[in-house]
Structures are given as C-alpha cells and as structure tokens.
Amino acid sequence: MARPFNTAGGGANTNRNGLEFERSTELRDAFAEHERYKLRGDTVIDTLTDLAVGTLFEKNKLYKNLLAAHGVDYKQLV
Template identity: 45%
Template sequence: MIEGGVGGASTLTGLAFERDTSLKLAISNLRGYRVAGDAVYQGNNLIGTLLSKGSLYSRLLAPRGVDYRNIVSKKLLPDDAFLNLTNQTLYIIEKKYQQCAGSVDEKLQTCDFKAKQYRKLLSPLNIEVEYIYVLNDWFLHDSYRDVLEYITSVNCSYYFERIPLEVLGLTE
C-alpha cells in the first residue's frame, strides 16, 4: 500500500468477509456433520478434509509424493478448499470482497487459468477440481455482468455472500 494512498483500508473489511464466510464454521453448523481439526465427518464417517493456503501442499500433495514444482511453476494458495472424499473432488473456494472498483476486477478473470492449474496439480491423484468464487454483493452491479457470464462460460462458478453446501456434495 502507498503511504497516504487509498484502498488499503478496505483490506481489513475484506479479511472480515473471509472470516465471516468460513467454510469450517458453515460445515460445523450443518446438521449431521462435525469438524474435528480439518477432518469433516458425516455421523462417524470421515467424508472430507478442509484445506486452505499451504495446507493443500503440506497435508494433501506432499504426503502423497506430489511435488508441485514438477507440475506447476508457482504455488497456488486457495482461500478455502474442501476435499470431498466421497466424490474425489477438491472444491477451491476463492473469496472476493470489494467496496469500489479495483484490482479484484481483473482477478475474477483469472479463474479459467487457475482452475486449469489446480486440475493439472491434482491430476496425479485422480482428484477432480471445482473452482468457486464467493463474492460480496458489490459484484451484483451491472458492470460485472460480462465477467460473471465469463466465469460460468469457463465452467467455474460463483455465489454471493455464501456458498450453498450442497454444491460441495454436503446435504442435511
């Protein structure tokens, strides 16, 4: 951030949005499910693992002998991720919060590239990848119509303020 500049203050609000849209908390509140550490259980059955940031590498890839450097040129760090063991799908969840036009505008256009990179990274483990944005209501503005259409056209998805947990293969 540039000293005396504008825009950096909204970062704190963005962090609050990320905290308030916690996947771990949402699953913990879902009837029939519980979260112990990062393990997700339905009843007594382990059905998934929560992964975020570097834990994707330390808890999923490295223990299974996958060195990301041999597959992709740069580490990707998801805001949130859920590995559903029942359908062998990793749901990458990126949270984007805006209060004014800014750099997030262009970040939304990178979903196709990132989804492909994640698919490439997880292909040695035969794990499918779904790439999902959770957006705040700023992105309901008509000026985002084209980019939202683009997101769905490249088989990524988006939701506002929350993610329906059914999308992750979880139901009550």
C-alpha cells in the same frame, strides 16, 4: 469472429465480490453449524455414517499436508 455474450456470470465485480465473500465466510463454521456434519480436527465427518467425507485445508496446507504427504511435487506439474 465476435466473442459470444457471457451468460454464465462474472464480469468486472467478480474478483471484488469474491474477495469480500472469502473475508466474511468461514467454511469451518459452516460445517460446525451443520446438523449432518461434524469436525474432528480438520476432518469432516458425516454423522449419519460416522465416516470421514472430507478434509479442510487452509491456505498453503493443501500443498504440505495433502500433496507433499503423498509424494507429489506440485512445482513439477505447473
């Protein structure tokens, strides 16, 4: 059976374009410049409710500061 035509995007340049986007974009800056959200350290705060709505994790800090802190050994899951 023939493979269906890709209508969702992607292709030969996806990885190259994605890597360039990652090098030139900083999520922390986007939140810092947004009028509805502010940052307290790595925590994203909704200024309308003054509640935490998210946390920023850079690189391997996701494993150390989120998973390991909650007793999850990701190496056992893969």
